[in-house]
Amino acid sequence: MFNITGSKVLSAFILKKDYKRILIWIAILVILSFYVAKSFPSLYPTDMDAKAIVDTLANPAMIAMLGPYYGDTNSFQMGAIFSAEMLLFTALAVAIMNILLITRHTRKDEEEGRLELIRSLPVGKSAILFSTLSVYTVVNIVMGFLIGISLALAGIESMNWSGSILYGMTLSATGILFATTTSVFSQLTQTTRGTLGYSFSFLGFTYLLRAIGDINSEALSLISPLGLIMRTKTYVENVWWPILIVLALSVIIGYIAFRLNNIRDLNASFIPVKPGKKDASIFLQSPLGLAWRNQRGTIIGWAIGMMILGASYGSILGDVESFFSGNEMYQKLLEGIGGAGSMVEQFVVMLYAIIAMVGTVPVLQIILKLRHEEKRNRLEHILSRVVSRGKLIFSYVTLATITSLIMSFAGTFGLYSASASVATTHLKFSTMMKASLAYLPAIWVFMSITVLLLGMFPKAIKVIWVYLGLTFATIYFGGLLQLPEWVSNLTPFGHVQKIPMEDYNIISGIVLFAISISLILIGNIKYRTRNLEG
Amino acid sequence: MSVLKVENLTKKFGKFTALDNVSLELQEGEVFGFIGPNGAGKTTTIRSILGILKATSGKITVFGKDSWKDAVEIHKRLAFVPGDVSLWPNLTGGEIIDLFIKLNGSNNKSKKEELIKLFDLDPSKKCRTYSKGNRQKVALIAALSVDADLYILDEPTSGLDPLMEKIFQECIRNLKSEGKTIFLSSHILSEVEQLCDRVCIIRKGKIIETGSLKELRHLMRNQITIETKSTVSDLENLKGLYGLTVRDNTYNFQADADKLISIINHFNSYGIVNLESMPPTLEDLFMHHYSNGEVNSNV
Numbered sequence: 001m002f003n004i005t006g007s008k009v010l011s012a013f014i015l016k017k018d019y020k021r022i023l024i025w026i027a028i029l030v031i032l033s034f035y036v037a038k039s040f041p042s043l044y045p046t047d048m049d050a051k052a053i054v055d056t057l058a059n060p061a062m063i064a065m066l067g068p069y070y071g072d073t074n075s076f077q078m079g080a081i082f083s084a085e086m087l088l089f090t091a092l093a094v095a096i097m098n099i100l101l102i103t104r105h106t107r108k109d110e111e112e113g114r115l116e117l118i119r120s121l122p123v124g125k126s127a128i129l130f131s132t133l134s135v136y137t138v139v140n141i142v143m144g145f146l147i148g149i150s151l152a153l154a155g156i157e158s159m160n161w162s163g164s165i166l167y168g169m170t171l172s173a174t175g176i177l178f179a180t181t182t183s184v185f186s187q188l189t190q191t192t193r194g195t196l197g198y199s200f201s202f203l204g205f206t207y208l209l210r211a212i213g214d215i216n217s218e219a220l221s222l223i224s225p226l227g228l229i230m231r232t233k234t235y236v237e238n239v240w241w242p243i244l245i246v247l248a249l250s251v252i253i254g255y256i257a258f259r260l261n262n263i264r265d266l267n268a269s270f271i272p273v274k275p276g277k278k279d280a281s282i283f284l285q286s287p288l289g290l291a292w293r294n295q296r297g298t299i300i301g302w303a304i305g306m307m308i309l310g311a312s313y314g315s316i317l318g319d320v321e322s323f324f325s326g327n328e329m330y331q332k333l334l335e336g337i338g339g340a341g342s343m344v345e346q347f348v349v350m351l352y353a354i355i356a357m358v359g360t361v362p363v364l365q366i367i368l369k370l371r372h373e374e375k376r377n378r379l380e381h382i383l384s385r386v387v388s389r390g391k392l393i394f395s396y397v398t399l400a401t402i403t404s405l406i407m408s409f410a411g412t413f414g415l416y417s418a419s420a421s422v423a424t425t426h427l428k429f430s431t432m433m434k435a436s437l438a439y440l441p442a443i444w445v446f447m448s449i450t451v452l453l454l455g456m457f458p459k460a461i462k463v464i465w466v467y468l469g470l471t472f473a474t475i476y477f478g479g480l481l482q483l484p485e486w487v488s489n490l491t492p493f494g495h496v497q498k499i500p501m502e503d504y505n506i507i508s509g510i511v512l513f514a515i516s517i518s519l520i521l522i523g524n525i526k527y528r529t530r531n532l533e534g
Numbered sequence: 535m536s537v538l539k540v541e542n543l544t545k546k547f548g549k550f551t552a553l554d555n556v557s558l559e560l561q562e563g564e565v566f567g568f569i570g571p572n573g574a575g576k577t578t579t580i581r582s583i584l585g586i587l588k589a590t591s592g593k594i595t596v597f598g599k600d601s602w603k604d605a606v607e608i609h610k611r612l613a614f615v616p617g618d619v620s621l622w623p624n625l626t627g628g629e630i631i632d633l634f635i636k637l638n639g640s641n642n643k644s645k646k647e648e649l650i651k652l653f654d655l656d657p658s659k660k661c662r663t664y665s666k667g668n669r670q671k672v673a674l675i676a677a678l679s680v681d682a683d684l685y686i687l688d689e690p691t692s693g694l695d696p697l698m699e700k701i702f703q704e705c706i707r708n709l710k711s712e713g714k715t716i717f718l719s720s721h722i723l724s725e726v727e728q729l730c731d732r733v734c735i736i737r738k739g740k741i742i743e744t745g746s747l748k749e750l751r752h753l754m755r756n757q758i759t760i761e762t763k764s765t766v767s768d769l770e771n772l773k774g775l776y777g778l779t780v781r782d783n784t785y786n787f788q789a790d791a792d793k794l795i796s797i798i799n800h801f802n803s804y805g806i807v808n809l810e811s812m813p814p815t816l817e818d819l820f821m822h823h824y825s826n827g828e829v830n831s832n833v
Contacts, residue, residue, distance in 0.1 A: 275658035280632030290633060294622055377620045381673075384584045384614040385637035388606045532586045
C-alpha cells in the first residue's frame with residue numbers, strides 16, 4: 001500500500017543531517033529536568049515552603065497555566081510538585097521540537113525543491129515520510145527514557161523509578177503525537193510557514209482547551225491531547241492508559257498523513273494557498289504604516305507575552321506574603337527596591353520594574369529594526385522617494401513610543417486581572433497603571449539612546465542590550481548584592497519612584513523626558529548627516 | 535539643459551577611495567549609459583546622486599539642486615530602481631508597488647495595472663516567494679508607474695528573461711520619446727548599445743571614457759577580413775594595421791579608423807575579391823579598457 005523503498009538510507013541521512021540538533025534538544029531537556037529536580041530540596045527546604053507552593057499551584061490561574069496538581073495537599077511530595085510544575089512545560093518544549101524538526105524534513109525540503117531530487121531517485125513515495133517519522137519516534141522514545149532515568153537518578157525520595165519512567169514516556173508520547181500531527185499539516189499546506197503556523201496553532205489550541213478544561217470541565221481536558229497526556233498523574237497515581245490512547249491516536253493520525261501523502265502530487269497541498277492582497281491597504285501608505293506592518297507580529301506577540309508575564313506574577317500575588325516571609329534571600333532582594341512597606345507592596349514594586357524592563361525590549365527592537373533595514377538594503381527604496389530621513393526616523397520613534405504604552409498597559413492588565421481573580425490584593429487598576437506609567441520616561445531614555453547610537457555609532461547599536469542587561473541585573477539583584485546607590489543611579493530605571501510605596505515625583509519624570517527628547521534630536525541630526533549603507 | 539551634473543565627485547570609505555574625481559553630465563531627454571563591472575563604483579555613484587551617501591568632495595546637482603541637501607525635493611521628480619532589489623518578505627508585490635508609488639507622491643493606478651500586465655507579474659504573492667527576476671519586476675513597475683523627469687536605473691534587467699528585457703527596452707524607448715531623461719547603469723553591453731545616446735565607462739572609481747557610441751567607436755579599430763586575387767606584399771610597412779593572420783589569400787586584421795583608407799587602397803592594388811568590415815562593439819570597447827591592466831590614455 002505504501003512504498004517505502006530506500007527508507008534505510010534516508011533514515012541514516014536524516015540522522016546525519018540532524019544529529020547535532022537532536023543531541024542539543026535532548027541534552028537541554030535532560031539537563032534542565034535533572035537540574036530542576038536536583039534543586040528541589042533546596043527550593044523547598046521546609047514543609048512550610050512546600051505548603052506555600054502547593055497553595056500557589058492550587059489557585060486557578062496556576063492550574064490554567066501549568067495544569068492540575070494531583071498530589072496530596074497535606075503531605076507534600078516533591079515528585080507531585082515537580083510533575084505539576086515541570087511536566088506540561090517540558091511537554092510543550094517537546095512538542096515544539098517535534099514541530100520544528102518534522103517540518104524541516106517534510107514540507108521545508110519539499111518547498112525548497114530538495115524532495116524533488118530525492119524523489120527522482122529509486123525511492124518510494126512514502127519513504128521520506130516513513131523515515132522521518134521512524135527516526136523521530138525513536139528519538140522521542142530515547143529522549144523520554146533519558147529524562148526518566150535522569151530524574152530517577154536525581155535522588156529525590158518521592159521520585160522513584162516507575163514514576164520517573166512514566167514521566168519520560170509521557171513526554172515521548174507527546175512528542176510522537178505532535179510529530180504525526182505536524183506530518184499531516186505538512187501534507188495539507190503548501191509552505192513551511194503554513195505547516196508551522198497550523199502546527200503551532202494546533203498546539204496552542206490544545207493548550208488552551210486544556211487550560212479551560214482543567215479549571216471547569218474534566219471532559220474538555222480529556223478531549224485535548226495535551227490535557228489527556230497530563231492525566232498520567234506521574235509520581236502520584238502513575239496511570240499508563242493516557243499514553244496508550246495517545247499512541248493509538250498517533251497511529252491513526254500517522255496513517256492519515258501517509259494516505260494524504262500518497263494521493264497528492266509533489267509540491268501540491270490540500271489547503272489552497274490564499275493569494276495575498278494585490279493592493280496596499282489605506283494603512284500601508286507611509287513609512288509609519290510600513291514600520292507597523294513589518295513589526296505588528298512582534299508587537300502583538302510581545303503584548304500577549306507581557307500580559308502572560310503580568311498574569312503569572314499576579315496569580316501568585318496572594319501567596320507572596322506567606323511565601324516570602326520564610327525566604328531570607330528574597331527578603332534581601334526586595335530590600336534592594338528600597339523603602340519600607342508590606343511584603344506585597346515591595347513585591348509589586350519589583351514587578352513593575354521587571355515589567356517595565358522586559359517591556360523595553362520590543363521598544364528597542366523597533367529602533368534596531370531601522371538599522372536592520374539599512375543593512376538589508378531596503379531603506380534605499382524609501383529614501384530614494386519623497387521621504388526625508390527625519391520623517392523616517394520619526395515614524396519609527398512614534399511606533400516605538402506607542403509600543404511602550406501598549407507594553408505597559410498589557411503587563412499591568414495581566415497583573416491586575418490575575419491578581420483580581422485570586423482576590424487577595426486591594427490594589428486598584430488605576431494605582432497599578434500609574435505605577436507602571438511612571439516607568440515610561442525611563443523606557444524612552446533607553447529608546448532615545450538607541451536613536452543616538454543609530455545616528456552616531458550605528459555599528460555599535462547592539463551595545464544597548466548590554467546596558468539593558470546591566471540595568472536588569474542592577475535593579476533585580478541590587479539589594480542582594482548590596483550595591484551602593486550610585487550604581488542604580490547609572491540607569492534611568494533607578495530614577496523612577498517606587499509607586500505605591502513612594503509618591504510620584506513629576507520632576508524626575510520631566511528630567512528623564514527632556515533627556516530623551518534631546519538625545520533623539522541629536523541622534524536625528526547625526527542620522528541625517530551620515531552615510532547610509534543601503 | 536543639464537538635468538544631472540556630477541562634478542569632481544570623490545567618495546572615500548575610510549582609506550578606500552571608491553570614487554575618484556568622477557564627472558558626468560546628463561542632458562534633458564537623453565538616455566545615458568553608465569557601464570563598468572561590479573565594484574567599479576556604479577552603485578556608489580548612484581547612491582551619491584540619490585543623497586544616500588555623502589560626497590567626500592565634489593558636487594552633484596540634479597534639476598539644478600544639491601543632491602544631498604535637497605534630496606527630498608529632487609526625489610519628487612525622480613524614479614529609481616536599485617541594483618540589488620531586497621524586499622519585505624511579508625508583503626505582496628502589489629502592496630509594495632502601491633506603497634512605493636504612494637511614497638513617490640503620485641497615484642497612478644491605471645499605469646500600475648498596465649505595467650503589471652505587461653511584465654506578467656502576479657502581484658498577489660508574498661515577496662518571500664519571488665525569484666530575483668520577479669523582485670526586479672516589482673521595483674521596475676513601481677519606478678515606471680511614476681511620472682518622473684529623471685529615471686535612474688541600476689542594472690534594471692538583471693534576472694529578467696530575454697522576453698522581459700525586450701519589454702523593458704520598449705518601455706525605455708517610450709520614455710525617451712516622451713522626452714524623459716534616463717540614467718542607465720549596466721554591464722549588459724548590448725542593452726546599452728541599443729538604448730543609449732551616450733555612454734560613460736567607469737573603472738576602479740574613475741571615469742575612463744565618455745562620449746556617444748559613434749565617438750567611442752572612432753577611437754577603436756575595425757575588424758577587417760579581405761580576400762584578394764594575388765598575394766599581398768609589403769604589409770610590414772603599412773601603418774595602423776594590427777594582429778594580422780593570413781590563410782591562403784584571406785587576410786584578417788584590425789585597423790585604426792583613420793588609417794583605413796590607405797590600408798584598403800594598398801590591398802586594392804592586389805585585387806579585392808571580398809571585404810568584410812565589422813565595427814567595434816561596445817563589448818570590444820569595454821574589453822579594450824579592462825583587458826589591459828592599466829588605462830590606455832591614447833586608446
